[in-house]
Amino acid sequence: MRKPLLHIVILEASRVICEGLMAILYQSDLDCRILRVESLEDLSEMLESTAIDILIANPLQFVNREKEVRRIRKNHPSLSVAGIDYGIIQKQSMLADISFTLYDTPEHILQCLTKLDNKSRKENKQKGEDDNLTKREIEVLTGLVNGLMNKEIADSLHISIHTVVRHRKNITMKTGIRSQSGLTIYAISKKIVAIEDLEI
Amino acid sequence: MVHASKIKVKSYMKMADLIDANPNLLLMLQHFNIDFRVSDQTVMQLCTGYSISENLFVGIANLYNGLGPKAHPLFTRDDLVRVIEFLKQSHDYYRSDKYPQISSYIRQLQENHSAKELKLLEKFFNDYFAEVLEHLDYEDNIAFPYFIHLLKEKKSDSFRRELYSSIEYGEHHTDIELKLKDLKQLLLKYVKIENDLDLRRRLFFALYELEFDLYIHSLIEETILIPAGVSIEQEQDA
Numbered sequence: 001m002r003k004p005l006l007h008i009v010i011l012e013a014s015r016v017i018c019e020g021l022m023a024i025l026y027q028s029d030l031d032c033r034i035l036r037v038e039s040l041e042d043l044s045e046m047l048e049s050t051a052i053d054i055l056i057a058n059p060l061q062f063v064n065r066e067k068e069v070r071r072i073r074k075n076h077p078s079l080s081v082a083g084i085d086y087g088i089i090q091k092q093s094m095l096a097d098i099s100f101t102l103y104d105t106p107e108h109i110l111q112c113l114t115k116l117d118n119k120s121r122k123e124n125k126q127k128g129e130d131d132n133l134t135k136r137e138i139e140v141l142t143g144l145v146n147g148l149m150n151k152e153i154a155d156s157l158h159i160s161i162h163t164v165v166r167h168r169k170n171i172t173m174k175t176g177i178r179s180q181s182g183l184t185i186y187a188i189s190k191k192i193v194a195i196e197d198l199e200i
Numbered sequence: 201m202v203h204a205s206k207i208k209v210k211s212y213m214k215m216a217d218l219i220d221a222n223p224n225l226l227l228m229l230q231h232f233n234i235d236f237r238v239s240d241q242t243v244m245q246l247c248t249g250y251s252i253s254e255n256l257f258v259g260i261a262n263l264y265n266g267l268g269p270k271a272h273p274l275f276t277r278d279d280l281v282r283v284i285e286f287l288k289q290s291h292d293y294y295r296s297d298k299y300p301q302i303s304s305y306i307r308q309l310q311e312n313h314s315a316k317e318l319k320l321l322e323k324f325f326n327d328y329f330a331e332v333l334e335h336l337d338y339e340d341n342i343a344f345p346y347f348i349h350l351l352k353e354k355k356s357d358s359f360r361r362e363l364y365s366s367i368e369y370g371e372h373h374t375d376i377e378l379k380l381k382d383l384k385q386l387l388l389k390y391v392k393i394e395n396d397l398d399l400r401r402r403l404f405f406a407l408y409e410l411e412f413d414l415y416i417h418s419l420i421e422e423t424i425l426i427p428a429g430v431s432i433e434q435e436q437d438a
Binding site: 005025026027028029030031032033131175176177178179181182184185186188189190195 | 266268269321324382391
């Protein structure tokens with residue numbers, strides 16, 4: 001059985017390093033897809049639309065932007081970060097879960113990433129072990145299947161749009177379903193909404 | 201269906217043995233327009249007979265066998281034209297074989313059972329299928345002609361470059377695979393259907409078959425076609 005595809009993003013300005021890492025990863029047994037971003041902004045933007053498992057980053061990109069990095073990590077708790085250790089920044093301030101140097105063997109680097117992958121899978125599994133939604137999530141889901149926009153859901157529940165988005169992410173994580181029409185069928189199967197109540 | 205034999209394909213290997221080890225390779229042959237009666241031919245002989253470069257054939261066969269793509273696959277322009285033909289053939293497979301098959305199973309399921317979710321499931325699938333068709337048409341009519349033009353032009357040419365680029369093609373990728381996953385999740389975990397196991401198994405097998413080929417399809421696009429397009433564009437811009 002193939003493990004689910006691993007989505008990796010590399011945030012590193014050097015093309016030589018980036019392509020070297022890609023070569024190692026693609027030639028390994030890891031089933032992965034690798035994307036490259038040039039800046040923290042591009043990364044945030046990408047994370048809004050794409051689920052990323054591992055970020056491999058040059059921690060120099062984080063310097064003086066710790067706040068932004070922390071915010072990204074908070075909004076995307078399932079993202080693991082591997083820092084490339086250039087010996088310039090102290091490990092504890094790299095804001096990474098794990099680090100490796102460019103002089104490590106490919107095997108060692110792969111091992112690091114696999115460890116990271118297993119860890120995040122375990123955490124996700126604990127969180128998403130069952131699809132029991134919280135009361136709030138059910139309310140958000142109900143709004144969603146009734147075709148409300150995020151803003152309308154936020155207003156009706158007196159919460160921020162940001163919170164609605166977070167609930168939506170959790171719903172998807174727990175149910176494994178991303179599309180709105182898929183969630184509608186889920187909600188009916190789970191008797192969260194009655195089919196008669198929907199305009200189809 | 202997402203069974204991969206992990207045999208690293210070499211040009212001296214017999215095609216029939218490779219198919220035995222991983223029947224998914226039949227799909228690849230079909231996309232290359234190669235007949236299934238491969239006799240005793242080796243990969244090398246087969247490639248010569250069909251004028252396909254061994255390098256390309258082996259590269260794609262290895263993807264079907266579950267070995268990750270090479271980081272820097274080197275393909276000639278002729279190879280890349282062949283890649284596009286390959287992708288077009290697989291579009292035909294989705295359009296006129298796999299999706300209609302799945303659609304007919306879901307239709308039958310819906311007729312056999314009264315659960316209202318199944319009506320919604322059918323609608324979900326039909327909407328999804330329409331989206332897929334739109335995406336395939338887009339690739340056939342806009343993206344592929346662009347790439348073919350790019351590959352066949354020898355000297356710098358700004359043909360439609362201001363309208364289009366390889367990167368844009370990459371960005372246009374839709375959530376085809378995601379909705380397919382949703383469908384599988386719904387059937388595996390949530391929608392209750394009594395019995396009818398034969399039909400449901402056929403449906404699952406068809407979904408897994410489709411998922412596997414779509415996965416290879418996007419790997420080919422992302423690791424072969426797009427990087428090649430980008431580097432030709434850079435050459436031209438230089």
